[in-house]
Amino acid sequence: MSTKTIDLSNNTMRIYGKGKKERLLPLHPMVVPLIKSYMGSLEEYQLHPSQPVFLNKNGKKPNPRGLHKIFKEILQKAGLPPQRFSLHHLRHTFATLLIQENKENVDLRTVQELLGHESLVTTQVYTHVDFEQKKKAIETFNIF
Known part of the structure; x- marks a missing residue:
């Protein structure tokens, strides 16, 4: 990821996924000041569009x-079992929570775009119906 992939004037980030497919994603308002602060601490040459933004x-x-490796170290520092989680788990959790917690604002097609899925069928795996949703559906069902 280079400085040309982050557009802080529009709060967006250009991502290249599998097959070098490109998509534009909005940055969460919470991370914009953090990225600005981080980029403000970089040397002038590091801000050149060909230079990576984040370094090891x-x-x-x-x-x-x-x-x-960084992800596993952070899990360990947080007291979580590193062998239990992966970056794929993080992606899966993001998509699941996005759908479950924001049903009014987020549709499956939006999640499909955010994740870069070719098919909507691939994204439907995140539409788990939890027990509380089932219970609410039964309780609100009025046959008479």
């Missing part, structure tokens, strides 16, 4: 294995 401890662009 060796000053290089992090690779997927390095991100996985």
Whole structure:
């Protein structure tokens, strides 16, 4: 991810997924000031569009294995079992909570776009119906 992939004037980030597919994602308002602060601490040469925004401890662009390692270290510091979670779990949890907690504002098609899924069928795996939803459906059912 280089500085040309982050647009702080529009609060967006350009992501390249599988098959180098490109999509534009909005940044959450909570992370915008954090990214601005971080980018403000970078040297002038680091802000060049060809330079990566985030670096590993060796000053290089992090690779997927390095991100996985950082994720596991953070889990351990948080007192969570690192072997129990993965970055895929994080993605799955994000999608599931987005749908469950924001039913009025978020539809399946939006989640599909955010995750970069080709097919809506792939995204439907996140539409778990929990017990409380089932209970509410039965209680509100009025046959008479």
